[in-house]
Amino acid sequence: MFKKIIETYNNFEKTTNSIIKSGLTFCVFLCLISISILFTYLISKVPITYYIGISILRLSIIFSIEFIICGFVVDGIKKQLI
Numbered sequence: 001m002f003k004k005i006i007e008t009y010n011n012f013e014k015t016t017n018s019i020i021k022s023g024l025t026f027c028v029f030l031c032l033i034s035i036s037i038l039f040t041y042l043i044s045k046v047p048i049t050y051y052i053g054i055s056i057l058r059l060s061i062i063f064s065i066e067f068i069i070c071g072f073v074v075d076g077i078k079k080q081l082i
Contacts, residue, residue: 008072016075023067030060
């Protein structure tokens with residue numbers, strides 16, 4: 001099953017692949033922002049910075065999962081598999 005997922009990913013159309021890569025790049029950028037905010041929390045010990053950092057980290061993880069799943073769905077719709 002894992003082989004089939006990798007094979008499907010390798011057969012994505014060029015536009016779908018570029019959208020997924022740019023979306024994941026955006027998610028990595030959000031993750032770096034949240035890590036810097038959480039590092040600031042270690043220095044300042046203000047609780048609101050912890051909650052903001054964790055929220056942005058969770059948001060970046062959710063966005064990255066959505067980009068991957070939506071990429072598979074959109075590619076399946078384009079190829080008339082779904």
